[in-house]
Amino acid sequence: MPESDKNVVLVTGAATGIGNLTARTLAAAGHTVYASMRDVAGRNAGHAAELVELGRREGQDLRVVELDITAEESAQAAVASILDDAGHLDTVVHNAGHLFIGYVEAFTDDDIAHLLDVNAIGAHRVNRAVLPHMRQHRSGTLLYVGSTIVVTTPPFLGPYVASKAAFDALAVVTSYEVSQFGIETSIVMPGAITQGTQHFPNASRATDEHVAAQYAELDPLVARTHTAHEQLFVPGTTADPQDVADEIRRILALPVGAKPFRSVVDAARAGVDHVMAFSDLTREAFVRRLGFTETLELKR
Numbered sequence: 010m011p012e013s014d015k016n017v018v019l020v021t022g023a024a025t026g027i028g029n030l031t032a033r034t035l036a037a038a039g040h041t042v043y044a045s046m047r048d049v050a051g052r053n054a055g056h057a058a059e060l061v062e063l064g065r066r067e068g069q070d071l072r073v074v075e076l077d078i079t080a081e082e083s084a085q086a087a088v089a090s091i092l093d094d095a096g097h098l099d100t101v102v103h104n105a106g107h108l109f110i111g112y113v114e115a116f117t118d119d120d121i122a123h124l125l126d127v128n129a130i131g132a133h134r135v136n137r138a139v140l141p142h143m144r145q146h147r148s149g150t151l152l153y154v155g156s157t158i159v160v161t162t163p164p165f166l167g168p169y170v171a172s173k174a175a176f177d178a179l180a181v182v183t184s185y186e187v188s189q190f191g192i193e194t195s196i197v198m199p200g201a202i203t204q205g206t207q208h209f210p211n212a213s214r215a216t217d218e219h220v221a222a223q224y225a226e227l228d229p230l231v232a233r234t235h236t237a238h239e240q241l242f243v244p245g246t247t248a249d250p251q252d253v254a255d256e257i258r259r260i261l262a263l264p265v266g267a268k269p270f271r272s273v274v275d276a277a278r279a280g281v282d283h284v285m286a287f288s289d290l291t292r293e294a295f296v297r298r299l300g301f302t303e304t305l306e307l308k309r
Contacts, residue, residue, distance in 0.1 A: 016150075016261060017041045017095045019088070021078055021135060022105030024056040027154060027199065030254040031102055036064060036071035038258050043091050045076035045105075078105050078131030081138075088138040097146065100261060101139055103132040103180075104154040106173075108212040110234055112224045113167035115215030121168045128172035133179055140187065147191035150268065152257060153180040157200045157273060157281040163238075165231050181292070184270070185304035193307060195260050195268045198285070200275030201238040202248040209235045241277035248276035266307050 018035050022028040023044035032044035044060050046053045057073040064071030072094075076087040091098050106128045109116065132153065143149030156173045158166065177196065184194035203209060215221050242248065253274050260268050271289060273282035293305055 014262070015039055015041065016099040017043070017091070017097055018100040018102060018261070019043045019045060019074070019076075019091060019098060019135075019139070020102040020104060021045050021076060021131070023060070023073075024053045027202075027250045027253050028102070028104040029056070029060070030251055031104060031154075031257050032060060032071065033063065034251070034254040034258050035102075035261065036069040037067070038262070040100075040261070041070040041072070041095060043072050043074045043087075043095075045074045045087060047075070047077045049073055049075045076135075078134055079126050081134050084134040084138040088135070088142070092142060098139055098142055099148070100150040100152060101135060102152045102154065102257060103135065103176075105131055106154075106176075108166070108209065109168045109214070110165055110209075110212045111215040111231065112165070112221055112227070115217045115221035115224065116168050117215070117217050120213075120216055121171070124168045124172045125175060128169070129175035129179055132176060133183075136183060140192070143187070143192050144190045148265070149187075149192045150261065151180070151183070151187065151192060151194050152260065153177070153194070153196045154253065154257075155180070155196050155198045157198050157275050157277075157279055159198075160281045160284050161279050163234075165234055185296070185301070188304060188306065189308045191265075191307065191309055193265065193268050194270060196271050197253060197256055197260070198271060198273045198275070198281060199250075199253045200248060200273070200277045200279060200281070201241055202250050202253075203235060203239045204247050204249075209238075238277075241279075246276065252276070266309065 018040050020028050020032045023032045024046035032042050036042040049057045060071055060073055074087050077083040109124055155177050158170050159174045159177050162170050180196050256272055256274050271285050275281055296305055
């Protein structure tokens with residue numbers, strides 16, 4: 010890769026799953042990658058060591074940085090550390106997230122607030138840490154790993170759907186403003202992925218067990234959530250999280266101004282790509298009617 014095409018990239022939630030694969034894939038492509046995760050010296054020490062060793066063994070510039078996206082101080086410290094180390098930061102891949110499964114009523118307001126904090130506000134915290142640098146240099150890319158779930162909205166994943174919808178909306182409205190400082194936005198929307206990540210195995214449940222018990226007759230349906238999503242795929246195939254990492258690599262390799270605003274990676278073929286294409290056209294037409302056409306164009 011030519012030196013001019015190399016990016017310094019921060020990937021959030023890189024301990025496992027899509028984030029981990031993305032960090033590996035981008036490092037293999039020649040980028041300088043900071044794979045971020047919580048508790049690097051504790052519960053994620055093994056994941057961190059594995060990535061560092063991979064970089065050393067393969068001659069890749071793959072580094073690990075401590076980052077808890079639910080803490081502003083941590084976000085600011087992580088970005089400051091990267092800037093001190095590398096001198097600049099070109100791309101943030103907003104990937105960190107968590108899954109809740111259960112009955113909406115049984116999730117307390119604190120449950121839902123926490124999930125929104127992780128899945129939506131966390132990306133905003135990181136943006137607030139990195140955007141002053143990107144605005145100063147009038148360049149950069151914010152790449153968000155969203156979800157087709159904001160369209161498909163399946164049962165028993167209510168708080169997660171709400172949090173990913175908030176994540177998507179923040180990405181869109183932020184794009185209007187940062188585009189005027191030469192900063193690009195891409196939203197990659199994976200479909201259901203049931204293998205190769207810890208999303209379903211590590212999912213949290215509602216904390217109001219009394220309310221959850223009132224829905225007990227629906228428990229067999231909830232128990233089928235993982236299997237139901239696996240049945241979306243053609244027999245003998247499944248969604249591969251590596252496909253998402255490969256799409257992120259492809260997008261970052263595109264020239265400035267040529268990156269897609271959205272890209273749907275969906276082995277379930279739910280038709281979300283068609284829905285979002287129409288939705289974005291409708292949104293853009295409305296923004297133009299408001300007289301804010303320039304916010305849809307990258308200012309270079």
